[in-house]
Amino acid sequence: MRCLSKYEADEILASITDMAKALMPAREVAVLVGMTAEESESFIYALKNEFELPVVTAYRKGRLQTKLDLRKKVVAFAIKGSPAAQPLADSYLKENEYL
Numbered sequence: 001m002r003c004l005s006k007y008e009a010d011e012i013l014a015s016i017t018d019m020a021k022a023l024m025p026a027r028e029v030a031v032l033v034g035m036t037a038e039e040s041e042s043f044i045y046a047l048k049n050e051f052e053l054p055v056v057t058a059y060r061k062g063r064l065q066t067k068l069d070l071r072k073k074v075v076a077f078a079i080k081g082s083p084a085a086q087p088l089a090d091s092y093l094k095e096n097e098y099l
Helices: 006-021 026-032 037-048 054-079 085-095
Strands: none
Touching: 006 026, 006 054, 026 037, 037 054, 054 085
8 A cells, every 4th residue: 555644645535535425436436536456446345344444434424424415305305295205204214213
């Protein structure tokens, strides 16, 4: 792995989070941040196997932030009476019933 300064590493992690927010596929994110082929494969492997690495956390955080934003909008539309949003909101409620 290349040696990066803390600033460079933080910038790459922020870029990964930002691209993941836009729901970019992981392989495309790897290309855009300049990962080598080997680093890209390691990144994909770490994502699939749920390794706790900063790049994996950054990617998951971005996707989850978008998921949260989408869910908030669905719930808001359901509350306003949207017939399309209400079943989705109900399914969100059922996801948490078994915790």
